[in-house]
Amino acid sequence: MISSYIKAGVPIDKNKVYYTGNMNGLKNYGFVDVTKKVNLNTGAGLLRGDILYYHINGTNGHTAMYCGNGKIVHARGQSYGSPQSGDQGTEIAVTPYMRSKWQYVLRYGNSNAIATPITVVSSSNLYKKGSSGTKVKEIQQQLNKIGQYGLEEDGEFGSLTEAAVIDFQTKNNL
Numbered sequence: 001m002i003s004s005y006i007k008a009g010v011p012i013d014k015n016k017v018y019y020t021g022n023m024n025g026l027k028n029y030g031f032v033d034v035t036k037k038v039n040l041n042t043g044a045g046l047l048r049g050d051i052l053y054y055h056i057n058g059t060n061g062h063t064a065m066y067c068g069n070g071k072i073v074h075a076r077g078q079s080y081g082s083p084q085s086g087d088q089g090t091e092i093a094v095t096p097y098m099r100s101k102w103q104y105v106l107r108y109g110n111s112n113a114i115a116t117p118i119t120v121v122s123s124s125n126l127y128k129k130g131s132s133g134t135k136v137k138e139i140q141q142q143l144n145k146i147g148q149y150g151l152e153e154d155g156e157f158g159s160l161t162e163a164a165v166i167d168f169q170t171k172n173n174l
Helices: 002-007 020-029 134-147 159-171
Strands: 031-033 051-056 060-068 071-075 092-096 104-108
Touching (some): 020 031, 020 051, 020 060, 020 104, 134 159
Antiparallel strands (some): 031 104, 051 104, 060 071, 071 092
């Protein structure tokens, strides 16, 4: 998780924050503890990019990142579905959210951001200026509902829709 944020441009010192046991050190780099704003049983309130983790007795721990749509991405010491440890190519997986033993949720940036049901990227499509269709119309409807953007819900991803998406993403640190 730490490496993914470093690759995204967050200036984290890997000599100070480098494993689950010192993950709280991310608070020195713009992360905020939002554990109390999230329902750890259901995942309600999580935003894409939120880091979930637990660390027990100095050695036992696990970390995951919420990717949206009720899914988390995480890695483990063995492949999913296999008792063998080591690099088998499926140690990293996207799975449905699960309660696990999560103790903390860290969010980069705005801790007051609110989880909202808007989809701009799906597994098979990227919606951007010039896109059109029913999915774009749904995006416009969702933006109008949550942000009062006053978009014409015509299914055409034009300049106004683009500006609304950028505004929404900026306000929610996406």
